[in-house]
Amino acid sequence: MDIAALSVMMNHSQVKQQANISVMKMAMNTAEQNNVNLTRMLEQSVQPHIGSKIDLKL
Numbered sequence: 550m551d552i553a554a555l556s557v558m559m560n561h562s563q564v565k566q567q568a569n570i571s572v573m574k575m576a577m578n579t580a581e582q583n584n585v586n587l588t589r590m591l592e593q594s595v596q597p598h599i600g601s602k603i604d605l606k607l
Contacts, residue, residue, distance in 0.1 A: 591600070 594600075
């Protein structure tokens with residue numbers, strides 16, 4: 550394998566890794582925003598005490 554082909558292959562690998570990281574950051578930002586929205590929605594609930602505890606029967 551020559552140096553040029555190896556360089557191209559390494560560059561493609563780096564671009565692929567950067568794209569994966571960008572997608573993961575977008576997913577993390579979306580999840581964080583969903584959590585913030587859910588928290589705000591629960592704080593504005595008409596009955597804020599509902600859902601604050603879970604009853605379990607074993």
